[in-house]
Amino acid sequence: MNETILKIVRESIAVKERFFNENSEKVAEAARTIADAFSKGRKLLLFGNGGSSSDASHIAAEFINRFKRERPGLPAIALNTDMAVLTSIANDYDFSDIFARQVKSIADTGDVVIAISTSGGSKNVLKAVDAAKKKKLTVIAFTGAKGIKFAEKSTIAFIVPSEDAARIQETHITIGHVICELVETILFEFPAKKTKQAVSAAKS
Secondary structure, eight states: OHHHHHHHHHHHHHHHHHHHHHHHHHHHHHHHHHHHHHHTTOOEEEEOSTHHHHHHHHHHHHHHSOSSSOOOOOOEEETTOOHHHHHHHHHHTOGGGTTHHHHHHHOOTTOEEEEEOSSSOOHHHHHHHHHHHHTTOEEEEEEOTTOHHHHHTSSEEEEOSOSOHHHHHHHHHHHHHHHHHHHHHHHHTSOHHHHHHHHHHHHO
């Protein structure tokens, strides 16, 4: 049993190491993009299904509350959390519309989207990305090795080099945590003037 546990952990570490070795600058780019949007009073929208919906909610919570430092809350919304909204759209229209309709309703120019699909084939995620692109939003895709077509729809794509859903999701939440820490650093650790502007924008 112990060897099985260690094998799983080693596999997880190996996938993460390969991903970050190949994509660290892209992760930094995503963090700068999100920080810039927050500094301009824009918001972050996140969504996904199943475990990816939990990741979307988790990352949103880190921004709204705090990650590692005391600071104003940052406007992030997970679109998979409101049961009344989700079930009414699924019932009146179609389950594939549950995120797209929300993007159409609440996204504003300058907002950023994090769309999460482990397989890259989730119809409701893909439809929402199309809606975001029509509104000219920045789309950051989190996916796995099979999500090439999904990645091609995005502005910034994180393709985890694995087809194992567990390893992909473990890497996704690590990416989310890295981005949260970088955004906090960009907005609240740099020179006082810039920090003051960022705090003011976040509060407005």
